[in-house]
Amino acid sequence: MKLLAHLLAMGCLMAISDPKTPFIIWLFALGIGVVLGGWNMKYLVTRLVPYLLFFILVFWMMAAFGKGDHTVWKWAWFHITEESLRNGVTIAFRMLGFVTFGLLFTSTTDLTAFMMSLIHQCRMSPKWAYGMLAGFRFIPLFQSELKQMKAAHKIRGYKRKNSWKAFMRYALPLFTQGVRKSERLAIAMEARGFTGTKERTYYHIISTSWIDYMYLFLIGISVFMCIYFV
């Protein structure tokens, strides 16, 4: 349900072309994050900063190379117009809004619960959901292995030349480990009776309650208001 709400908000964002609105919506998402999600400054900074850079880049691209009639500033091949400025801001904020909503979702949702709801509400086959869950377990393992590999390579005196080849070097053992582990896991799961079919009972039962619908409603209304009153 939450996913739906967020998707809706993002969808609306796509449709808006006026620069001010996305800005407000973005602030709104930020607000929810801070209040309900328990975000603090540090978290925000680490997560959003990379996007901020991208944001600035896009803004600049749109603004500096835009077309339009009201020239505001001109220098060499940079050509900023009012329209392009507006465009730039719009798109940049739209992006930021997208990202923030996405972040809001992932940081406040428990993965297992999400997967389970996919099974129950969206009728996803258990085979996929459990498979993905198992896959997610491997991510931190990969991270620690990558760190170890980098250390090992450093000791050997391996200079990271061009990143493509280096990546392959790192990737191969990670992949082989990954394949091996996932094969073993698949066998283990099957040995425990997992068939991937729907004939099973569930430990986590996720149901939609009125809170979910309220949330959807609230987000929908707020976004709506932002559009109409700004």
Added chain:
Amino acid sequence: MNSFLACNDLTVRFYEQPKPVLHQLSLTIQKGEKVLFLGPSGSGKSTLISVLAGIIPEHVEADMQGEVVLQRHTGVMFQDPDSQFCMHRVNEEIAFSLENRSVPREEMDGIIQQLMQKVQLDVDPHTEIHTLSGGMKQRLALACLLALQPDVLFFDEPTAQLDPAGRMDIFQLLQQLAADQQQTMIFVEHVLDGVIEWMDRVILLDDQGSILADGAPKDVLAAYEEEMKEAGIWRPKLFPEKWSTIIQDPFHPLSQTFMQTFEARKEQREKVPSMERETMIRTENLQLSYGKKRVMSNLQLDIKAGDWVAIIGENGSGKSTCLKHLIRLEPAKKGHIFLKETDLKKWSDRLLFEKAGFVFQNPELQFIQDTVFDEIAFGGRQRNWPESVVQEKTVQLLKEFGLEKHAKAHPFTLSLGQKRRLSVATMLLFDQDVLLLDEPTFGQDEKTAKELMRRLKERQCQGTTIVMVTHDMELVDECADQVLLFHQGKHVYDGTPYDLFSNQELIDTYQLRVPLHYRYVAERKDVLTIAK
């Protein structure tokens, strides 16, 4: 056949391989029996377990001929704890087994509680799995298996990735379980201490996939000692003798062996080096930290050139972290480390790695090249050595570590033991003065482990300083000149193995597992004083 579990003329061949793994094997297992499969690597023990558990051919494809009698409900425990779990938390994982059996939701929590108690897993059911130790993970795996209410339990090297303490715990737990429930259990293991004492039967396979011996543990061990040694199985230190008999009898052959070993160590200890030895590594008020976590403060170490130093302690006590600091893999935030009297920070990367080598626990992580030869030669080529020198040194190392036959092979195709040897060989191209090893014998069979130690000893005689993190106390006793004991963020002991293992107070305080000969001497003393 009206047996519980059996196979008749079983031949199994995997499609990618020309030769069958199991060759016309016939055996029968009765209900309630505890059986141990032994054999060299590649003898098909795991395959046999997979067949008897029903994994082959149902979940894994293979060309299988012959008859097999199976039980419907089986559970298999594998050696890699992480590859057995698919969920995030403990209760979810156990519930997974229950879900597969379509157990009604209402009953699940009760069963989960019960099982956790049975395997002595005293944690909050909502604990995240990745925070558990290896031993606890295997207990969780056991709980998940028991949730299936199996008729037979199979164990494929379940303790291979556990430290000795974890291993003993699991075996004790299993032994208890076996006694309580008359559960049929089938094991494949390489380390016999802790498991062979309570087995009903031992089946020894040869490397062709046929049965070499099938009988009572004592008999098979006695008759096939050579074969088992060849297969690299860690021979039990005590079995089939009983500790109580040995203690009482000073003329028992094992008693004599223990006394001899003890005396040998004592002599070694008393040999004081005649000349002043230079310090190789020295630390001053060093603070060990792992990421942001502070692990240890004010560490003072003084490691002499040519010494073999062992660092021991429980998991998490900072052993590996210390090692990483010594080679600057982790930056030292406070305090100083001096390598050959120069601050570690002042060494350039290049020079540092010429003087010090590090062998990781997982050898695969450090392989860079496509052939074994290039792997060893890599360091030299990186430094633009003349090709002839590179060739010469590489060939020498290949010979030294028994890898000449595999010079053209890809590192990943080697066996675990060979990979381990290769990773050590790569580190020695520069004839490093210092070699740091992180659990070098972990998960290895006896033959490979002993060989590795032998080669390291050779190097030590040539002057290399060795610093090793390990859990293997026998190894420490045999090879180390100096032992450092870490405990809960403190460096609590620095001295010789002999002194450490003879100090009853330390042993009791830190719950050390001492090699048997020390235990023997200590208990003999008690027996003698009581007798007086």
